Amino acid sequence: MSTAEQGAASVDSVEFGLREAADHLAEPGPTDDKYSRGVLGVVSGSAVYPGAAALTVEAALRTGVGMLRYLGPTRAAEFVLHRRPEVVTAPGRVQAWLLGSGMPRPDEDGGADPEVTEHVERALSSGLPLVLDAGALAQAEGRAGPMVLTPHAGELARLLGVDRASVEADPLASARTAAQRYGATVLLKGYRTTVVGPTGAPMHVEQAPAWLATAGAGDALAGILGALLATHSRAVLDDPSLLGPLAATAAVLHGRAARAASGGGPFTVLDLCGRLGLVIAELLVLRA
Ligand SMILES: NC(=O)C1=CN([C@@H]2O[C@H](COP(=O)(O)OP(=O)(O)OC[C@H]3O[C@@H](n4cnc5c(N)ncnc54)[C@H](O)[C@@H]3O)[C@@H](O)[C@H]2O)[C@@H](O)CC1
Numbered sequence: 001m002s003t004a005e006q007g008a009a010s011v012d013s014v015e016f017g018l019r020e021a022a023d024h025l026a027e028p029g030p031t032d033d034k035y036s037r038g039v040l041g042v043v044s045g046s047a048v049y050p051g052a053a054a055l056t057v058e059a060a061l062r063t064g065v066g067m068l069r070y071l072g073p074t075r076a077a078e079f080v081l082h083r084r085p086e087v088v089t090a091p092g093r094v095q096a097w098l099l100g101s102g103m104p105r106p107d108e109d110g111g112a113d114p115e116v117t118e119h120v121e122r123a124l125s126s127g128l129p130l131v132l133d134a135g136a137l138a139q140a141e142g143r144a145g146p147m148v149l150t151p152h153a154g155e156l157a158r159l160l161g162v163d164r165a166s167v168e169a170d171p172l173a174s175a176r177t178a179a180q181r182y183g184a185t186v187l188l189k190g191y192r193t194t195v196v197g198p199t200g201a202p203m204h205v206e207q208a209p210a211w212l213a214t215a216g217a218g219d220a221l222a223g224i225l226g227a228l229l230a231t232h233s234r235a236v237l238d239d240p241s242l243l244g245p246l247a248a249t250a251a252v253l254h255g256r257a258a259r260a261a262s263g264g265g266p267f268t269v270l271d272l273c274g275r276l277g278l279v280i281a282e283l284l285v286l287r288a
């Protein structure tokens with residue numbers, strides 16, 4: 001489907017841009033410490049997709065958290081620690097969770113190992129802000145806490161029990177249906193990223209170059225959003241309608257970092273992650 005067709009199907013959403021994103025960034029102050037800044041818990045990756053664990057973690061650290069606890073499978077944890085020794089693999093206090101990138105769905109062959117499943121179950125019933133991606137999307141059913149679902153069109157089609165073409169024909173209506181069904185904020189990925197909450201006006205973000213259509217880009221987006229939820233956890237618990245602007249902010253940072261990494265040509269997902277710090281600095285100046 002062309003961008004024009006997507007736009008025509010989504011005329012009801014408002015664009016969320018740099019200035020709006022700048023207002024949804026947490027900047028540490030002189031009295032902050034690693035706990036007060038926000039701790040993100042991550043359960044991502046699997047023996048099949050250990051790379052997804054590394055990408056979620058890299059993106060979250062680059063977006064800025066006080067601490068990241070990674071509680072995924074052993075092989076992925078070793079890989080994560082090898083790349084990022086600042087990651088903590090012991091359970092403990094967290095302020096938000098990112099679950100599911102690179103993990104099997106509960107109905108898939110093999111499933112996750114029992115220890116990982118237990119971490120996921122605890123996180124799901126914690127009442128803390130959640131990002132549910134990829135293999136964890138199916139766990140949204142019947143959950144009450146503040147959560148953002150981050151499907152692409154294929155995953156949203158599976159969630160809704162419809163075909164992918166019908167999601168692509170009207171992304172906004174499809175995201176809205178899921179938002180209402182699950183009482184969640186839905187961030188639907190694609191050239192245009194659509195964000196819809198159970199209430200409030202839908203938003204869209206179009207910051208990203210088409211070079212971003214590359215494996216692992218969605219894992220990085222989930223990491224960015226996880227970091228934003230951890231650093232805004234108290235505010236989200238007080239006002240869950242903040243989930244929409246925070247999800248849109250993640251898409252702005254992701255797209256802007258992709259553009260910076262691209263410079264008009266191809267780039268890797270780790271290149272994108274490496275640009276996040278400067279993109280955030282650029283946005284913080286905008287609101288000064
Ligand atoms: N390096 C890694 O470890 C990577 C791990 N990944 C993980 O791989 C697992 C499977 O991911 P898939 O996305 O292939 O999911 P699926 O294999 O579940 O894809 C489901 C359906 O969606 C369609 N689809 C895929 N991407 C789409 C898009 N961007 N827009 C519309 N439809 C799309 C596919 O054609 C397929 O029919 C996930 O857990 C994901 O997190 C991927 O992120 C790729 C990189």
Ligand SMILES: Nc1ncnc2c1ncn2[C@@H]1O[C@H](COP(=O)(O)OP(=O)(O)O)[C@@H](O)[C@H]1O
Pocket residue numbers: 152188189190191192193208209210211212213214215216217218219220221254
């Ligand atoms: N044509 C495109 N132009 C710009 N961004 C895109 C395009 N296609 C996909 N994206 C973005 O790239 C990311 C892909 O995510 P996803 O499909 O989950 O990939 P993966 O599962 O491989 O990580 C999303 O953030 C999506 O919005």
